[in-house]
Amino acid sequence: MDFKSWSAERAAHFELCAKKALPPENRLPWKLHEAMRYAVLDGGKRIRPLLAYAAGDLVGAEEEALDHIALALEYIHSYSLVHDDMPCMDNDTLRRGKLTTHKKYGEAMGMLTGDALQAQAFFELTQTKLPGEQISMLVKLLSGAAGSTGMCGGQAVDLLSVHQKLDLETLTLMHRMKTGAMIRASALMGLYGAKTMPPVFLVGQIAQYADSIGLAFQVIDDILDVTADTAVLGKTAGKDAAEDKPTYVSLLGLDKSREMAQNEINKALEALKNIGEHSAEYKGKTQRLSDIALYILSRDH
Amino acid sequence: MDFKSWSAERAAHFELCAKKALPPENRLPWKLHEAMRYAVLDGGKRIRPLLAYAAGDLVGAEEEALDHIALALEYIHSYSLVHDDMPCMDNDTLRRGKLTTHKKYGEAMGMLTGDALQAQAFFELTQTKLPGEQISMLVKLLSGAAGSTGMCGGQAVDLLSVHQKLDLETLTLMHRMKTGAMIRASALMGLYGAKTMPPVFLVGQIAQYADSIGLAFQVIDDILDVTADTAVLGKTAGKDAAEDKPTYVSLLGLDKSREMAQNEINKALEALKNIGEHSAEYKGKTQRLSDIALYILSRDH
Numbered sequence: 001m002d003f004k005s006w007s008a009e010r011a012a013h014f015e016l017c018a019k020k021a022l023p024p025e026n027r028l029p030w031k032l033h034e035a036m037r038y039a040v041l042d043g044g045k046r047i048r049p050l051l052a053y054a055a056g057d058l059v060g061a062e063e064e065a066l067d068h069i070a071l072a073l074e075y076i077h078s079y080s081l082v083h084d085d086m087p088c089m090d091n092d093t094l095r096r097g098k099l100t101t102h103k104k105y106g107e108a109m110g111m112l113t114g115d116a117l118q119a120q121a122f123f124e125l126t127q128t129k130l131p132g133e134q135i136s137m138l139v140k141l142l143s144g145a146a147g148s149t150g151m152c153g154g155q156a157v158d159l160l161s162v163h164q165k166l167d168l169e170t171l172t173l174m175h176r177m178k179t180g181a182m183i184r185a186s187a188l189m190g191l192y193g194a195k196t197m198p199p200v201f202l203v204g205q206i207a208q209y210a211d212s213i214g215l216a217f218q219v220i221d222d223i224l225d226v227t228a229d230t231a232v233l234g235k236t237a238g239k240d241a242a243e244d245k246p247t248y249v250s251l252l253g254l255d256k257s258r259e260m261a262q263n264e265i266n267k268a269l270e271a272l273k274n275i276g277e278h279s280a281e282y283k284g285k286t287q288r289l290s291d292i293a294l295y296i297l298s299r300d301h
Numbered sequence: 302m303d304f305k306s307w308s309a310e311r312a313a314h315f316e317l318c319a320k321k322a323l324p325p326e327n328r329l330p331w332k333l334h335e336a337m338r339y340a341v342l343d344g345g346k347r348i349r350p351l352l353a354y355a356a357g358d359l360v361g362a363e364e365e366a367l368d369h370i371a372l373a374l375e376y377i378h379s380y381s382l383v384h385d386d387m388p389c390m391d392n393d394t395l396r397r398g399k400l401t402t403h404k405k406y407g408e409a410m411g412m413l414t415g416d417a418l419q420a421q422a423f424f425e426l427t428q429t430k431l432p433g434e435q436i437s438m439l440v441k442l443l444s445g446a447a448g449s450t451g452m453c454g455g456q457a458v459d460l461l462s463v464h465q466k467l468d469l470e471t472l473t474l475m476h477r478m479k480t481g482a483m484i485r486a487s488a489l490m491g492l493y494g495a496k497t498m499p500p501v502f503l504v505g506q507i508a509q510y511a512d513s514i515g516l517a518f519q520v521i522d523d524i525l526d527v528t529a530d531t532a533v534l535g536k537t538a539g540k541d542a543a544e545d546k547p548t549y550v551s552l553l554g555l556d557k558s559r560e561m562a563q564n565e566i567n568k569a570l571e572a573l574k575n576i577g578e579h580s581a582e583y584k585g586k587t588q589r590l591s592d593i594a595l596y597i598l599s600r601d602h
Contacts, residue, residue, distance in 0.1 A: 023449055023450065027450070028450075028454070028458070028474075029449070029454045029457040029458045029461065031457060031461055032449050032453065032454060032457035033449060036449060079416075080416075083412055083416060086389075086412070088387075088407075088408035088409045088411075088412060089409050089412065106389075107389035108389045108390050108460050109457065109460065110389075111384055111387070111389060111390065111412070112453050112456055112457050112460070114416070115380075115381075115384060115415070115416075115419065115447075115453050116448050116449040116453035116454070116457075118416065118419050118420070119419070119444045119445075119447040119448030119449070119451075119453065120444070120448050120449065121444075122423045122440055122443075122444040123440075123441060123444035123445055123448060125440065126437050126438075126440050126441035126444070131433060131434075132432060132433025132434035132435070132436060132437045133432075133433035134433070135433060135436070135437040135440070136427050136433045136436040136437060136440075137427075139423055139424075139426065139427050139436070139437075139440050140424060140427035142423075143420045143421070143422075143423040143424035143427070144420075144424055146416075146420040147417050147420030147421050147424060148324055148330070148333050148334060148337060148417040148420070148421065149324065149328070149329075150420075152333065152413050152416050152417035152420065153329070153330045153333060153417070155413055156330040156332060156333035156410065156413050156417075157329070157330045159409050159410065159413070160330065160332055173329075177330075
C-alpha cells in the first residue's frame with residue numbers, strides 16, 4: 001500500500017475509533033460532549049496518530065493499544081487548538097474550514113471543552129489492555145509533552161516573545177517545546193504500545209527521528225506561510241509576517257530555510273537507517289516512518 | 302493529635318511537598334512556572350489532600366505515594382479555580398485574598414497556567430513508586446473525576462442552567478459532578494496509595510462516605526453564602542442570591558438545608574462505622590475521616 005492510501009486508511013480508521021470513544025452527545029452534559037466531538041472529529045492531518053501507528057508497527061504493537069494512544073494524542077492536540085483559538089490567545093474564527101469551537105459554543109464552553117478533552121486523553125490511556133508499567137510510561141510521556149516543559153511551555157515562550165526579536169536558538173527552543181514535544185511523544189508512545197518495553201537504542205533513534213521531523217514540520221510551516229495560497233493552506237497565508245512574528249523565513253530567508261528543512265529530514269532518515277542496520281528485527285519496517293518524513297518535506301498545506 | 306493540629310500539620314507538609322514538586326521559577330519558561338506556583342501555593346483548605354492522607358492511613362499507604370496523590374489532586378483543583386475565575390467564566394478578581402491568576406499574569410497566561418497544571422497532575426501520579434497497575438488506576442480515577450462526566454461536566458451543567466430554575470434533583474446532580482466527583486476521587490485515590498489494591502467492600506463504603514461529605518460540603522457552602530460575613534468567608538457573601546443562582550437554601554430554605562447537611566454527614570459516619578464493624582483491621586483507624594466529616598458540617602468559611 002502506498003503512503004497516500006495507508007495514511008487515508010489510518011485517518012479513516014482513527015475517525016471511526018474517535019466516534020466510538022468520545023462520550024456520546026446524548027450523555028449528560030450533552031452540550032459539552034457535542035462540543036468535544038466537534039473539536040476532535042472531521043479534521044486535521046492526524047499526523048500524531050499516523051506517527052504512533054507507524055512507530056507501533058515497528059515493534060509489533062497491538063492495534064487496540066495504538067488506537068487508544070492515537071486518541072489520547074489527538075485529544076491533547078485538539079484541546080490545544082481549541083484553547084489557542086480563543087480570544088485571549090489567537091482569537092481565530094475559523095479552523096479547518098469550520099467555526100472555531102468557542103465561536104460555535106461560546107467562550108466558557110470552549111474553555112471547558114479543552115479542559116475536558118485533556119482529562120479524556122489521560123483517561124483514554126488507562127483503557128488500553130497494556131501492562132500497568134506501560135500505561136504509566138505512556139501517561140508520563142504524554143503529560144510531559146503536553147505540560148509546562150512541552151507544549152504549554154512553548155506557547156508561553158511564544159506569548160512572552162511577541163514583539164521581541166528572537167534569535168535562531170530561542171526560536172528553535174520554542175518550537176521544540178510547542179510542537180516538537182508532542183511530535184516526539186507521538187512516535188515514542190507508539191513504541192510503548194507493545195506488551196514489552198522497547199529497547200533503549202530504538203527509543204533513542206526514534207526520538208532523534210521525531211525531533212528532526214518536528215523541526216522540519218515547523219520550518220515548512222513558516223515557508224508555506226510565505227509561499228502558499230490561503231485557499232490551499234486552509235488558513236490565512238502571510239499571517240506571521242503581518243503579525244511581525246519571528247519565523248525561520250524571517251531569520252534565515254527562504255533558501256536557507258528550505259535547506260534547513262531538508263537537513264532535518266536527512267537526519268530523520270539517517271536515524272531510521274541506523275535502526276535497520278542495528279537489528280535485522282526492524283529491517284524494512286521503517287518505511288511508513290520514512291514516508292511520513294518525506295511527506296512533511298513535500299506538503300503544500 | 303487533635304484534628305486541628307493534624308490538619309495544620311498535613312497542610313504545612315503538603316505546602317513543602319508542593320514547593321519542591323512544582324517546576325521551579327528559574328526553569329524555562331520561568332513566567333509560566335511562576336504562575337503555576339502562584340496558583341497552587343499558599344492557599345485553600347487543602348480538603349482534597351487531607352482526604353487522601355486520611356483514607357491512605359486507613360490502608361497503610363506510603364506517605365511518599367500519598368504526597369504525589371495529594372499534589373495531583375490539588376493541581377487539578379487549582380487549575381479549575383484559575384480557569385473558573387477567568388472573564389469568560391466567573392470573572393473574579395480576588396481568590397484566597399490574592400489577585401486571581403489571570404489578573405496577575407494576564408488572561409492568556411491564566412489559561413496556559415491551568416492547562417499546564419492539569420498535565421502536571423497526571424505527570425505527578427507517574428512519579429510514585431507504586432506498581433504500574435495502581436498508577437493506572439489512579440490516572441483513571443483522577444481523569445474520570447476531572448473530565449466531562451465529573452468536574453468539567455458539572456461546570457458545563459452549571460453554565461447551561463444560568464437563569465433556569467433547577468429542581469433539587471438536577472441541582473444535586475450538578476454538584477455531584479462539579480465538586481462531588483473530585484471529593485470522591487480524593488478519598489478513593491488515598492486507598493490506592495498502598496502497594497496492594499484495596500478490598501471492594503472498603504472502596505464501596507469510602508465512596509459512600511465521600512459522596513455524602515461532598516454533598517454536605519455544597520449545602521453548607523450555600524448556607525454560608527446566606528449567613529456568613531464576607532470577612533469570615535474570604536469571598537463575597539450573598540453572591541448566589543445576587544446572581545439568582547439556584548442553591549439548596551433557595552430551594553429548601555435554611556432549616557431544611559441544615560437538616561440535609563446533617564443527614565448527609567450522618568450517612569458518612571454510618572459508612573465509617575460499617576468499615577470498623579466489617580473488619581478489625583480498620584477499627585479505630587477512621588477517626589481522621591470522621592473528623593473531616595464533622596469539620597465540614599461545622600465550618601464557618
